[in-house]
Amino acid sequence: MDTFLLMVHGILAVFLLGALTHQAFAVWWKPAGGDQNFFANYRAVRAERYVNTVIILYVLTYLVGGFLLYPEYRYIVRPVLEQLRRNSIVGSFELKEHFMTVGVALLPVYWYLWKQPPAFGAATARKLVTLILALLVWYGFIVGHLVNNTRGFGL
Amino acid sequence: MSLTRAIPVFSVVFLIVYATVMYFNLAPFSYYPLVGQFAGGVAPTTPALGPAMYWYGWLAVALVIAVPVAAIVGFATSENAMSRLASVAPWLAILVVAFFLWVLRSWFIH
Numbered sequence: 001m002d003t004f005l006l007m008v009h010g011i012l013a014v015f016l017l018g019a020l021t022h023q024a025f026a027v028w029w030k031p032a033g034g035d036q037n038f039f040a041n042y043r044a045v046r047a048e049r050y051v052n053t054v055i056i057l058y059v060l061t062y063l064v065g066g067f068l069l070y071p072e073y074r075y076i077v078r079p080v081l082e083q084l085r086r087n088s089i090v091g092s093f094e095l096k097e098h099f100m101t102v103g104v105a106l107l108p109v110y111w112y113l114w115k116q117p118p119a120f121g122a123a124t125a126r127k128l129v130t131l132i133l134a135l136l137v138w139y140g141f142i143v144g145h146l147v148n149n150t151r152g153f154g155l
Numbered sequence: 156m157s158l159t160r161a162i163p164v165f166s167v168v169f170l171i172v173y174a175t176v177m178y179f180n181l182a183p184f185s186y187y188p189l190v191g192q193f194a195g196g197v198a199p200t201t202p203a204l205g206p207a208m209y210w211y212g213w214l215a216v217a218l219v220i221a222v223p224v225a226a227i228v229g230f231a232t233s234e235n236a237m238s239r240l241a242s243v244a245p246w247l248a249i250l251v252v253a254f255f256l257w258v259l260r261s262w263f264i265h
Contacts, residue, residue: 066210071188075205091262097210098255101173102248105217109166109244112159116238125242132248 002072006148009064013141016057023050024134027127047130051114054133055107062104065144070097073147081150089150096143103136161229163241168224170244170251173217178258182212 026047031040073093081090106129113126176182185198189205200206229237 070210071186071208074208075189079206087262091259094259094262095255098177098259099252101214102170102251102255105166105169105173106244106248107166108162109241112162112241115159116241122238122242125245128245129248132245132252136252 002069005064005068009061009069010144012057012061012064013137013144016054016061017137017141019050019054019057020130020134020137023047023054024130027130048114051111055111058103058107058133058137062100065140066097066100077147081147086150089147092143093147096140099136100140103133103140106133158229160232160234160237161225163237163244164228164232165221165225166244167240167247169217169221170247172220173213174251174254176213176216178254180209181216182209183216184212185209186211 022042022045025043026045029043031044035044078090078093110129110133113122113129116122180197182197183195185194185196185207186192187194187198187204187207192204194204194207197209197212198204198207232240
């Protein structure tokens with residue numbers, strides 16, 4: 001069951017990562033009019049269409065990770081890592097716990113900023129909140145894999 | 156009252172309260188994942204019950220405070236003020252991320 005949940009968590013994270021990365025590139029690096037290459041097409045998405053999907057995927061990923069998987073990590077995986085003195089790995093995962101919560105806290109304002117007309121600096125804030133969420137999810141994704149594969153990496 | 160107006164307040168208050176209760180470990184309850192039991196306050200790790208988790212307690216405090224504060228402030232404040240607050244929220248998130256990096260630095264610096 002744990003392996004199944006871990007795969008579900010990972011797959012949800014991949015979808016979320018893809019959506020947020022597309023959206024972040026679309027708002028920070030808009031393609032020029034004539035660009036037709038792969039990267040220009042990657043960035044040429046309608047970023048506002050991603051908002052609700054990002055929120056749903058983020059909450060689902062957070063719930064599966066934080067409430068179905070994290071408790072077992074806490075008493076099965078972390079004690080072993082601590083005995084092995086893999087402090088940087090444990091610390092990275094502790095940070096993930098808090099960074100992902102910062103992301104959850106940002107979701108309401110992320111929705112608000114994307115639904116509001118860009119005024120009072122909202123356009124900059126919208127770009128910034130999208131970038132922050134994307135970076136937080138990238139961090140969580142990489143650290144999750146790092147912890148999952150610690151022994152395989154020989155760390 | 157517009158629910159929309161309360162949304163930026165919720166994010167800002169949640170971030171501040173969560174960082175504060177985590178730093179001072181003000182968990183109203185702890186969870187023992189090994190045995191699936193809750194205990195009041197900041198409970199210690201024991202050989203019988205295993206490690207104690209405080210994270211759910213911190214989340215609960217942040218939620219319980221952020222929801223009513225957002226409702227009250229959202230009711231009392233104008234739409235323009237909320238838009239300005241929403242613009243501040245991402246910068247606050249950056250500060251909170253930096254704060255967690257500083258608080259947890261001992262895991263990385265020996």
